[in-house]
Amino acid sequence: MRTIDTLVIGAGIAGLSAAARIARHSETLVIERESAAGYHSSGRSATFCHFGIGDGLVHKLTAMSKAVFAAPPEGDHPPLAKRMAAFFVARAEEEQQLDRLTETTLAHSPDAERIAGTDLQSIVPVLKTGPDGFASGLYDPDAYKLDSDAMLQANIRVLRSAGAQLVTDAPVEAIRRDGERWIVDTPGESYAARRIVNAAGSWADTLASMADVNPLGLTPLKRTIIAFRPPEGTDVSDWPFTKTVGAGFYMLPEGSGRLLASPMDETPSEPCDAQPDEEAIALAAWQVEQATTMPIKRIDHKWSGLRTFAPDKSPVAGYAPDAPGFFWLAGQGGFGLQTSPAMAMAAEALALDLDWPGELAAQDIRREMLSPARLGNQFSRSSTSAKV
Ligand SMILES: Cc1cc2nc3c(=O)[nH]c(=O)nc-3n(C[C@H](O)[C@H](O)[C@H](O)COP(=O)(O)OP(=O)(O)OC[C@H]3O[C@@H](n4cnc5c(N)ncnc54)[C@H](O)[C@@H]3O)c2cc1C
Numbered sequence: 001m002r003t004i005d006t007l008v009i010g011a012g013i014a015g016l017s018a019a020a021r022i023a024r025h026s027e028t029l030v031i032e033r034e035s036a037a038g039y040h041s042s043g044r045s046a047t048f049c050h051f052g053i054g055d056g057l058v059h060k061l062t063a064m065s066k067a068v069f070a071a072p073p074e075g076d077h078p079p080l081a082k083r084m085a086a087f088f089v090a091r092a093e094e095e096q097q098l099d100r101l102t103e104t105t106l107a108h109s110p111d112a113e114r115i116a117g118t119d120l121q122s123i124v125p126v127l128k129t130g131p132d133g134f135a136s137g138l139y140d141p142d143a144y145k146l147d148s149d150a151m152l153q154a155n156i157r158v159l160r161s162a163g164a165q166l167v168t169d170a171p172v173e174a175i176r177r178d179g180e181r182w183i184v185d186t187p188g189e190s191y192a193a194r195r196i197v198n199a200a201g202s203w204a205d206t207l208a209s210m211a212d213v214n215p216l217g218l219t220p221l222k223r224t225i226i227a228f229r230p231p232e233g234t235d236v237s238d239w240p241f242t243k244t245v246g247a248g249f250y251m252l253p254e255g256s257g258r259l260l261a262s263p264m265d266e267t268p269s270e271p272c273d274a275q276p277d278e279e280a281i282a283l284a285a286w287q288v289e290q291a292t293t294m295p296i297k298r299i300d301h302k303w304s305g306l307r308t309f310a311p312d313k314s315p316v317a318g319y320a321p322d323a324p325g326f327f328w329l330a331g332q333g334g335f336g337l338q339t340s341p342a343m344a345m346a347a348e349a350l351a352l353d354l355d356w357p358g359e360l361a362a363q364d365i366r367r368e369m370l371s372p373a374r375l376g377n378q379f380s381r382s383s384t385s386a387k388v
Pocket of ligand 1: 009012042046047048173202224225308332333335336337
């Protein structure tokens with residue numbers, strides 16, 4: 001039995017970024033079921049940072065995090081993010097949605113501007129405009145393409161330099177309370193921890209049920225991405241991340257001359273190693289072909305991952321009201337990478353009961369907004385026992 005102060009379960013972006021900060025104050029260990037960090041959602045993302053997703057809290061967390069991506073910590077590491085524009089396009093009947101998004105975006109990205117009619121094609125030449133296409137758009141030059149691997153590795157370096165460890169191939173199989181400590185069993189080792197940070201992504205409710213803690217009612221939703229080559233001779237390298245404001249798709253250049261696209265599917269799923277299905281792959285190609293003049297002749301690559309949401313779609317960080325020392329860090333949905341610097345800062349302060357950071361207060365982000373207590377106790381253990 002190994003005794004530890006803080007045991008973080010899950011080496012995705014949530015667990016690693018929080019651990020990198022917590023390790024500055026507390027003896028910390030991260031355990032991960034898979035053989036490498038980022039195997040699940042964090043390694044399958046579109047890795048973009050923009051304001052076209054989430055509610056007001058997510059926008060504030062994104063705004064704080066964007067400042068970190070714009071001026072990353074110094075050191076010998078590959079860039080965590082590259083500035084790349086975000087471009088939101090709307091059909092005539094979606095004008096009001098675009099107006100709302102414009103207001104949100106301008107609050108955090110003052111250089112964003114509206115574009116109309118055929119001017120949309122000066123930004124992405126293949127977009128269809130007019131009665132069968134898009135009528136207007138919002139161009140935000142101040143968005144970021146993130147590098148998830150660089151972000152994961154940077155956090156691993158920071159946590160190691162603070163003396164913490166990452167143990168892979170360590171699936172948590174049982175959790176129980178013993179006096180002041182949580183006992184966590186993996187096949188190779190058992191741990192006695194003063195606090196556990198549940199950063200198990202899509203499995204966070206499963207872990208809670210293992211520990212006899214009320215689950216939050218998290219819902220994993222599967223999303224699919226395809227990679228394809230644009231038509232011969234089309235240079236997509238300076239295209240922005242392009243997203244429909246309503247149902248539709250998003251696409252972005254991948255770096256190797258290819259484009260990535262997603263039909264923004266949201267299929268409820270059990271926590272699992274998500275695989276793309278034929279229907280979602282076909283839908284991705286169809287959405288792109290409908291909205292642009294690009295035929296997709298071949299799909300080079302495809303994958304799926306889970307985006308896991310709390311019932312109110314906001315992220316969760318805080319101690320379980322029903323279990324001392326059991327810290328939730330869950331529900332990062334489709335914004336877990338772009339909010340990770342802010343969420344890690346919040347998790348550090350909440351887990352260790354530190355003063356609330358000025359950077360979060362400046363965005364009017366308050367502890368109670370992140371608290372699991374806000375969700376009430378509507379999800380009893382028995383209601384999700386089938387998921388365990
Ligand atoms: C297709 C797609 C596109 C996305 N696009 C974006 C985007 O553009 N921008 C953005 O910010 N976000 C995006 N996201 C969302 C983002 O990827 C997630 O919010 C984020 O990765 C969640 O991180 P996490 O650490 O909570 O979960 P994960 O990365 O899934 O990490 C959880 C870890 O816990 C481990 N674990 C689970 N159970 C156990 C156990 N019993 N024992 C030990 N370890 C365990 C898992 O193995 C896993 O490694 C996207 C997601 C998808 C799927």
